[in-house]
Each structure stands twice: as C-alpha cells, then as structure tokens.
Amino acid sequence: MDLITHYDQLYNTSSKAILEENYKLDTQIKDTSDSRFGITLLMRPNETIKAKIQLFLEELKTIEPEQYYYPDSDLHITVLSIISCYDGFTLDKIQVKDYISVIQQSLVHLDKINIEFRGITASPSAVMIQGFPTDESLNNFRDKLRENFKKSDLEQSIDSRYTIAAAHSTVMRFQEKLQNPEKLIEITEKFRDYDFGELKVKNLELVYNNWYQREENTIHLADFII
Template sequence: MNLESHYKELYDHSISKISSDNYEIDNLIDSDKDNRFGITLLIRPPIEIKEEIQKFIKEIKRIEPNQYYYPNSDIHITVMSIISCYDGFDMKTIDLKKYIELTQKCLLEKREFSITFKGITASPSGIMIRGFMNTNELNDIRDRLRKEFKNSNLEQSLDKRYSIQTAHSTIIRFKTKLSQKEKFLKALDKNINYNFGAFKVNKFELVFNDWYQRDKYVNKIYDFFI
C-alpha cells in the first residue's frame, strides 16, 4: 500500500463529506451506557510526540471547543484489535495467559523499526495523524497475528471491521455539530503537513479497552519490549 496516496485519498474524501455536512457525530462518547469493550495490541508514542500533538490540538480546540480531543494518556496506534469492542465483553471470560503467549510468539521475530508522524488525514468521524513506517515490520507482525489467532481456538475478531495496514492515530472525534466549520477546515488545510516527529518503537501493549481507549477504562494486560 502506498500510504501517502492512501492518506491523501482518505483526507480528500472525508473533507468533502465534512464540507457538505455529511460527517458522522458519535453520540456514545459521553454516554455512561456504552459497554463496548475488547482486547487490543497497541503502540504508544513517547511524551515528546504527544506534546507536539497537543500543540496542534490546542489550535483546533480554540476553533471547535466542543468536539472530543484525545488526552496524552489515550493517544495510541492500533497494531491489531484482537477482540474488537462489542457490548458486554468481559475479559474474565477468556484465558489471558493464552492470549499473552500467542501474542509473544508473534513478536519473537520482531525487529526494531520507527514511525514518523507527519501530516494529518481525516475520516467522516474525526481527524487522524498520518503515520509512516520505515520498514514493513509492523505489517509483518500483523500478518503473524492474523495467522496465529485464526489458527487458534481463542475468541478473536481480527480484521472484522477492516484490514488494518496503516500507522495512523485518531486524535479528534466529532461529538456535536461543527460550529465554525469553515475556520475548522481552513485550520486543517494549514496544518496538513504538520511534522509531529519520529520515534523508535520499543514496546507493545496488550490491553483491555473501551471503544475510545480512554485511560479510565483501559486495563493493561501485558507489556512486550523490543
């Protein structure tokens, strides 16, 4: 996949939808009745990258203060949704040890790689940072996870929503109608190539999480270090 082209196509398509008021508002973000939970393998960028993200968020938040903005604690890259979030999932119903062991097996061949956060893209439901890998290692890990989990008898839903191939990070979600849409779009366009920085990946986290990876709901299961 050509990530540059993919991100641009996604941005153009989504901006067109936002411009014509066809964007998606998430009505569950503030709901205390949202019981969607799952298991995810993820990567978290270091604090210096997160602080750069917050600088960008601060600028957008001045224009649209009522949208949902990810705090540092929740910013992540999804490596794979092992069990995609669904209503009522309880990790007490699965054998966590087996999930750790199988994930560890998929990471045994892991090699050091870096991710560069450069520029923004969008979806009809929010704004994301474009992530670029310097090798194909991340997708190799994903392929091993797909193979091993699909050949196991463990509950899993890999690629149920879509087959993930990028290293993006969602940082803004729409939770209400945009109040200053034109200014918002202009700010996005101005920052389309914002350089958030690059980092070496040295840890993967296996977590129990809600739909938004909010820190108050995340329960860390295991850390895998490179």
C-alpha cells in the same frame, strides 16, 4: 494502495464531506452506559510527539471547543485489534495468558518498528495523525499475529471490521455540530504535512479497552519489550 495515497484519498473525501456538512457525529462518546469492550495490542507515541499533537489540538479547540479531544493518556496507535469492541465483552470470557503467549510467539522474529508521524488526515467523524512505518516490520508483524491467532482456538475478531494496514492515531472526534467547518479545514490544511516526529517503538501494550481507549476504562494486561 500505498499509505500516502490512502491518507490523501481519505482526507480529500472527508474534508469535502465536512465542508458540505455531511460529517458524522459520534453519539456514544458521552454515553456512560456504553459497554463496548475488547482487547487491543497497541503502541503509544513518545512525549515529544504527544506535545506536538497537543499543540495541534489546542488550535482546533479554539474554534471547536465542544468536540472530543484525546488526552495524552489515551493517545495510541493500534497494532491489531484482537477482539474488536462489542457490547458485553468482559475479561472473564477469556484466558489472558493464552493471548500473551500467542503475542510472544509472534514477536520472535520482530526486529524493530519505527514510525514517522507526518501530517494529518480525516474521516467523516474524526481527525487523525498520519503514521508512516519506515519499513515492512509492522506489516510483517501484523501478518504473523494474524497467522498465529487464526491457528489458535482463541476468541478473536481480527480484521472483522476492516484489515488494518495504516499506523494513524485518532486525536479528535466529532460529538457536536461543528461551529465552523471552514475554519476547521483551514487548520487541518495548515498541518497536512506537519512533522510530529519519529517513534522508535520500544514497548507494546496489550490492553482491555473500551471503544475510545479511555484510560479510566482500560485494564493493562501485559507489556512486550521489543
């Protein structure tokens, strides 16, 4: 399935659920004892894209101030969740240098990654910015990472939740009952095809992170220049 169709189907199903108040609340956002951690290879939007995302979020905040909004520091696009977050995972369970080595090995044939951020989509519990890679570089790199990690004996749970193929960035999560679902969808419709800008990826980050990629809970492990 192409990304446009994927995002459209997701939005159509989710916006209907939101309007019918069949959305899902994330009950763990405020849980300070949440111990779900993992390691992720990710990229971050540039300052221009971040500024446009925050303009969008400011509109949402006027009608849904009690929801969870990602600050600039936490905005990201997942390249690959290498160890999906689970209760009790800590860094002393792995040798980080071995993970860095596999990623460096996988980077050898990577030329460039460019992503166009255009429009928004939604799930029954969140709102996301749509990302469209301009070629197959990201998918090919993900496949090389999968191949090399699965050949290794390192702990990993790649694709255990789902096989990542998109390049979206989650920017809002539902943590309280929506005050005005109709107005929320009205604003998302306004931004359905909005141009948030193009990202020419120059740097990838390997991080130890919690479920929400909160900066205060994140340990930076390595940078990879591409």
